[in-house]
Amino acid sequence: MSVHDAVVQFVLIVIPVVLLALIDGFDFTGRA
Amino acid sequence: MFAAHFAAALAIKDRAPRAPAWALLTGAFVPDLLWIPLAALGVEPTARAVFFDDWSHSLLTTIAWATLFAAIFWRRGAAVAVAVWLAVFSHFLLDLPIHPKPLALYPHSAVHLGIGLSQVDRATYWWVQLAVLAALTLLYVQGARRQQVPARLVAASALVVLSLHLLMR
DSSP, X not given: OOHHHHXXXXXXXXXXXXXXHHHXXXXXXXXX | OOHHHHHHHHHHHHHOTTSXXXXXXXXXXXXXXXXXXXXXXXXXXXXXXXXXXXXXXXHHHHHHHHHHHHHTTGGGOHHHHHHHHHHHHHHHHHHSSSOSSOEESSTXXXXXXXXXXXXXXXXXXXXXXXXHHHHHHHHHHHHHHHTTOOHHHHHHHHHHHHHHHHHTO
């Protein structure tokens, strides 16, 4: 895997993680 | 599997509301987040003929990664640590039926696990993923309703996960 492919793969994971965490209320401490 | 990993993390979140969403979502991708640099370095080659991802994805190493990642959250309580552990281990369970190569018991093990679906065609794989994704999203929605998460947030999360799957077509 090239470095470019690695970066793409990483971004494909990180962007949804950030997006879903934001939707959840940027919940860094837990909801309860 | 791709989008289903996110759905699994969300489903776990609703059953462990004290666990941070970012930790569960990241945890669900720990094997892939390890695989990316290992593949880029050539430790885990990605060419079909020599595909190898035992260090990032085998059963025993996934248990180890799950335990190490969950340990980071131990101070938040056992329930949170267990939820994070499950999020990481869910990656193995979801990859088990279909993966480029059957998952190994441990690195370089002759024993491989799976149910023989590794060679299905791309279209079938996409539909299988959709079915798994739908089941996990239903679990998430049920749990979110019990937790009284606002409906618009549940819908937004479900839409993001489904969109990710559609983008992977």
